[in-house]
Amino acid sequence: MPPHPSRDDLLALAEGVDLRGRGGAGFPFARKARATLAASDRSGARPVIVVNGAEGEPPSAKDAMLLARVPHLVLDGACAAAAAFGAEEIVIGVAAGGPGEDFVTAALAERENDLPRGHEVPSTRLLVRAFLPRLPGWRSFCWGRDFRNGPCGAALWAKLSFMVHSSADPVLSLVDQRLVAALQCDGRLSAERAAQVLGLSPATVRRRLQTLGADGTLRVVVSPVARPRNGGSAGALFLRIRVLRGKLDTIVAALAAREDIPFIDVTTSGDEIFAVARTEPGSRDPLVFRQLPSTQAVTSLESATILHVFRLTSEWRHQVLTAAERAALSRAAPAPEATAAGPGTGSPGPYGIDTDPLEQTLLDALDPDARLPAAALAARTGHPESTVRRRLARLTAQGRLITQVLVEPRRLGLPIEAKLLLHVPPDHLAAAGQALADHSAVHGAFATSGPSNLHAAAYFPDLTALYGFLSRDLVGLGITHIETAIVSRAVKRTPAPPHPVSP
Secondary structure (H helix, E strand, O other): OOOOOHHHHHHHHHOOHHHHHHHHOEEEEHHHHHHEEEEEHHOOOOOOOOEEEEOOOOOHHHHHHHHHHHHHHHHHHHHHHHHHHHHOEEEOOOOOOOOHHHHHHHHHHOOOOOOOOOOOOOHHHHHHHHHOOOOOOOEEEEEOOOOOHHOOOOOOOEHHHEEEEOOOOOOOOHHHHHHHHHHHHHHOHHHHHHHHHOOHHHHHHHHHHHHHHHHOOOEEEOOOOOOHHOOOOOEEEEEEEEOOOOOHHHHHHEEEEEEEOOOEEEEEEOOEEEEEEOOOOOOHHHHHHHHHHOOEEEEEEEEEEEEEEEEEEHHOOOOOOHHHHHHHHOOOOHHHHHHOOOOOOOEEEOOOOOOOHHHHHHHHHHHOOOOOHHHHOOOOOHHHHHHHHHHHHHHHHHOOOOEEEEEEHHHHHOOEEEEEEEOOHHHHHHHHHHHHHHHOEEEEEEEEEOOOOOEEEEEOHHHHHHHHHHHHOOOOOOOOOOEEEEEEEEEEOOOOOOOOOOO
């Protein structure tokens, strides 16, 4: 290896030693680098070197170990890659407050002392403005460097942005958590109504919702899976997919691109995917019967049809409001005959409810931002504002406008999400399912086909709470078998918003 390797030298070395990512996917570094460099060559934009030291796998401490023991080795490798690939920027991500932040900061300070006197340091404020719109929740620290002395010299970086993820899961303030819980009760809740019930000023409510929506922390969307009338079949499949090591990202990306897959989770095993697929009950879905089984990277596939819904995520409530507050914030439940009647078309829409064409255009426009004001909705759809207001009121009164609050559970102090696959005898199925649905931690509970005839998903503040749930709360429900999988990454919930969320 030459002292100052070229692009081809570095890629050849990476391929020769089969350098791979250290996460569950094990993706080849050279392949990822070639794809990035090809995109850079086409667009003319310089590549950016990213060092991920944020410890994405909860049980792992490999990033902290490397940054604690050999931080300069990590930095030298990043600098060598930057020099070879023509990058002017290195981004190092570590968990705020974790050991990585201290060790990397100390290592950078040591190199800072080696800078020539009078060296100009780029503007921190400018870089913060540049990065925060793309990566909410991160802050930037900047050091000036110069590549001309080579990748191992004292003056190394043209521009180094040391970005500390302010989460090692920053929990929202209690005020913000209560606003999240209020929107769970009514996704189109007005600032005035929220202020009255929560004891805040309307200006405070508007300001906090604007902030939470602008940085992507909070979204209110039309629920991608609405409760079926009378608790019948949801017309969806649970998929449990295992893949070859190193192929996880490829399969996940292919699934995420499909409109008929609204939910995707990756578990801590590193080779397992849980997903929900919309399909017609009893149909031979091509994804399940042909596409996934014929994919060589897929090692096993299990599917289970949802037979009955006990609890959906849109019905889960964060436990930071009193019962009286939830009652005051929630809309009155629609009459059973109203929800069953619908608009009279008899044709179920994509949200599991009946709609006429005009209502469907309104729901489609509300899909990425269910808090869109009536005036903006009228402008977007071309319908008169009076018609929009009347139809929204009708959809709401009949329980056909179903919203869901999207917020990272870690921001609510619930970093552990578990998938539960249970088997109970038929005479215990209804009671066990309802007991799960009534539990404050459970955000999804379904009776399904297959060996595990009861599926559930739940949020917990820590592993101790999960253990207590399994060992104590499930006792007496007649459960004969249970599998527990911990989610490491929620890949997809709904399509990304094309515009900021409305306050």
